[in-house]
Amino acid sequence: MDEQPFSFQIAKNQSVFLFFKGKQIKIMKGKEAEKLVSRLHAAKDEKEIQLLLAKATGNFKHGNERK
Numbered sequence: 732m733d734e735q736p737f738s739f740q741i742a743k744n745q746s747v748f749l750f751f752k753g754k755q756i757k758i759m760k761g762k763e764a765e766k767l768v769s770r771l772h773a774a775k776d777e778k779e780i781q782l783l784l785a786k787a788t789g790n791f792k793h794g795n796e797r798k
Contacts, residue, residue, distance in 0.1 A: 735777060737784035741768060749788055757788050 738750045747764040749757040759767055767787050774780045 735781060737781050737788070739771070739784060749784060751788065751791070756791055759787065 736752050738753075740748045740750070742748065745760075745764055745768070747759040747767055748755055749759065767783065770783050771780055774783060
């Protein structure tokens with residue numbers, strides 16, 4: 732996780748948009764989003780943030796994606 736492929740954006744309504752290499756891959760709302768935001772704010776460094784975002788996105792890549 733030395734790269735930073737994941738990013739996020741928090742909307743006014745507290746929804747969290749998750750991105751992988753600039754493409755939106757997931758939207759989180761409600762309690763799930765609140766929990767993620769609190770963990771992101773408590774993260775010590777960028778590496779921990781990337782790990783939290785990777786876990787939040789789940790298994791979205793299966794190896795058969797086109798390049």
